[in-house]
Amino acid sequence: MSEVITIRVDRKTRTRLEKLAKAMERTKSYVAAEAIRAYVELNEWQIAEIKTALTEADGGDFATEKEVQAVMRKWSRRADKMA
Template sequence: MSSLTLRISEDIKRQLEVLAQATGRTKSFLAVEAIRAYLKTEEWQVAEIRRAIAEADQGDFAEEEEVQGVRDKWQRDAG
């Protein structure tokens, strides 16, 4: 396993210490879990953006009726 040095604010450090004590986990474990969750989310978003760009490059856009249907659904659900 590799190591990584990070500079974090005192506030984040305190929060990490409190959570580590409350959960019985190490600060390192919690930090790795937080980074893992962040990377998973970011990887998903980047993959979706790349797929959308590929679709757009191929001219695959939503029809006006599809867009209007989604807009109508959001307006109904919001009201």
């Protein structure tokens, strides 16, 4: 079940939203809700990954110098092949 919220956007954004909704044959509400859903999903994922990384770092879970060098060699070889 959906719920109603009210947001304020500038006139230019509203016009762009209207044009996009018309081109998609959707309502402005649908397009705005999809944009908000995608934004929330992306940011939830990023924040969760950052928190996980901070927990690992606080626990001393870092790559060794040898592991970092191995990854650098791998990517350097791939870059050389593409050049």
